[in-house]
Amino acid sequence: MVFNYNIIQWLFLFFFYSFCGWCWESAYVSILEKRFVNRGFMRGPFLPLYGCGGAMMLIVSKPYYDNIFLVYIAGCIGATILEYLTGVLMETLFKVRYWTYDHKKFNYKGYICLESSLFWGVCTVVFSHFLQLPIEKLLLAIPMNILSIVTIILTVINSCDFMLAFKTAIELRDVLMYMDKAREEMRRMQRRLDVIIAFRGEDVKEVKDGIGSRMENLGNKAYELGFGLSSKVGEIGNGIGSRLDVLGSSLEKSFSTVREKIMSSPSDYVLGVREEVSELYAKYRIIKDRMTPAPVKNFFEWYKERTIMGNPTMSSEKFKFSLEEIKEKISMRDKGSDESELKEE
Structure with missing residues (x-):
């Protein structure tokens, strides 16, 4: 048979x-x-x-x-x-x-x-x-005894490799999920800062309390259309505005603008608004610091880099921009290493 x-x-x-x-x-x-x-x-x-x-x-x-x-x-x-x-x-x-x-x-x-x-x-x-x-x-x-020994060795090696690969894939999933949550939080912060920049202190307080909720919507639309600080027209549509580095750069400039407005005219901004800005900035710094939390901290190690580079067709419908950003960063690191090796030669 x-x-x-x-x-x-x-x-x-x-x-x-x-x-x-x-x-x-x-x-x-x-x-x-x-x-x-x-x-x-x-x-x-x-x-x-x-x-x-x-x-x-x-x-x-x-x-x-x-x-x-x-x-x-x-x-x-x-x-x-x-x-x-x-x-x-x-x-x-x-x-x-x-x-x-x-x-x-x-x-x-x-x-x-x-x-x-x-x-x-x-x-x-x-x-x-x-x-x-x-x-x-x-x-x-x-011979069966040789085949058994070779097979056992291969089983042990591949089992270890598979466990590492599985752990890496789970970490990548955690990274993508974290990046997605961080992106949404940063977008909310940007919309709020757009409102604070656009209106005077008391107006900002009214917006926050719900009296001027349509102004909040105006801030949302302004951001979505791409005129949030440091954003270019069309960035959101092209996916560029969804990148964490672009969002981070925009927030940094927005915080700088808000601080300048408050310092130049502190009486225009009630204590609650100033405290809100401080809380937003503290939250932003936490997000930035946690860009490398436990599942992400050692992500760009050799094993994990090779996993991404070894699967160039890897895609994710839900976390499209996050995955593309990771791929780009690893690709830039890879090219940088190659250039350094060429210079040494």
Whole structure:
């Protein structure tokens, strides 16, 4: 009977397929990016999705091995289900997509597409009827004691790597969520400062107490249209105004303007308004200081940088701007390191 392996052999094949998948993906993406890319969720030379895919192809093709058409259909269905479930699970856990088919025709929510499904069917036929046969001969030729030792070592190494990768992905999720909350809080602070800058002290107090709520709305619209201090027209629409560094720069200038107005005419601003400005600034400093809280403090370490750079197609619909900002910062750090190395040479 074909593909009748024991647990150790299945595990070894899983790692073997994971390694082959890493070689293929890393070579392909490196050519597209014109630089070496250590592709994948993990940092070691293994892509578990390919390991699961290879094992799945053998399992689904086993009952229909003598009928190539049924093997093809089983491969299409099995691989599509695996790809969909993996994509949904990873985005649910990490709030990030590691691949997307949004640019392909006949895709379903970007997780799967018709072209990919048909391709997986072809891969299943080629893999199960041609490639696996010589692999099986090599597998069966390896003494069982040696195979067991190698498999155990690979299991330990990959388990550690996966745990680090999982921890990194969770930290990235926490970073994105924190950045999103910080961005919204900074926007609220900017809108309030716009009102304080635009009106005199007593008017500001009335706005705060609700008497002049339409003025608050005016401040909101002013910010959204992009004439908040240091903002350029169109920045919000282009996503630039959503960047934390742009928001921070705008707030710094707004606080400076408010302080100058209060110092030049302190009698125009009641004590409550001055206290509010002080509270806003204290809150702003806390946000700035917490840009590196516990889950973020050591984020730009080698392992985590490589995780981001190893997945150039990584995307997040909910945290789009935050993820782009992180990618840009890491890319700039990476380019800076390359330039420093060239200068030293």
